[in-house]
Amino acid sequence: MKLTTFPFAVLGFQYKVARIPLQLIEDRLFARMDAETPARLFYERSLGMMDAAVGSALGDSELKMRGEALAERSDALSRAARLDAAAARKEAHAAADLRSTLNNVAEKSARARASANRDVKQAWTEAEERKSDAAQAAGERAEAGKHQADEVAKRRTDSVNEAKRVAQENIRANEGKASAAAKSQLDSAQAKQSEADHRRAQAERIEQLADAEKQKRQEATSRKS
Secondary structure, three states, rough: OOOOOOHHOOOOHHHHHHHHHHHHHHHOHHOOOOOOOOHHHHHHHHHHHHHHHHHHHHOOOOOOOOHHHHHHHHHHHHHHHHHHHHHHHHHHHHHHHHHHHHHHHHHHHHHHHHHHHHHHHHHHHHHHHHHHHHHHHHHHHHHHHHHHHHHHHHHHHHHHHHHHHHHHHHHHHHHHHHHHHHHHHHHHHHHHHHHHHHHHHHHHHHHHHHHHHHHHHHHHHHOOO
């Protein structure tokens, strides 16, 4: 060993002795923590940077490389933790956005269903109203048709009754005329019969008078002879 390297070897040994409590703290406390715990990463990075600085100062390449590796590992885990945290935040934000979107969709769906139910109910109500109006209109038309039919039937009945009345009046008039004509003919026949009877009686009286006159002449002739 060169004389110039002896003091560095002593300092290196002293550093290793001084580092034992720090290593015990790491092994007993921080090693129980999660590998990406910020406190553990900060402690390991600080310890690694210290090892790298002392190794560089003492010319101990192994200590320097071990310290740099520990610091780089801590930095890498810290970056990974930050990325995980950012990813977790993004995931949480995305989950929140998804929940908000789902809630909005559910709310819109509920409003759409409620609106559809209202539209269906309104359409059903309007259909029932139209059906009722149609039934009422049909009833009114039927009533109007019945009234019109009754009016037509009444007019026809009145027309038939009027025709019957006119026919009966004509029949009575014709019967009256026939009776009057028959009575006139009967009266004329009776008058002619009376006249004939009168003339027959007159003829019989004339004949009787002629017979009596003839008998008188015969008797007168007989007395003269």
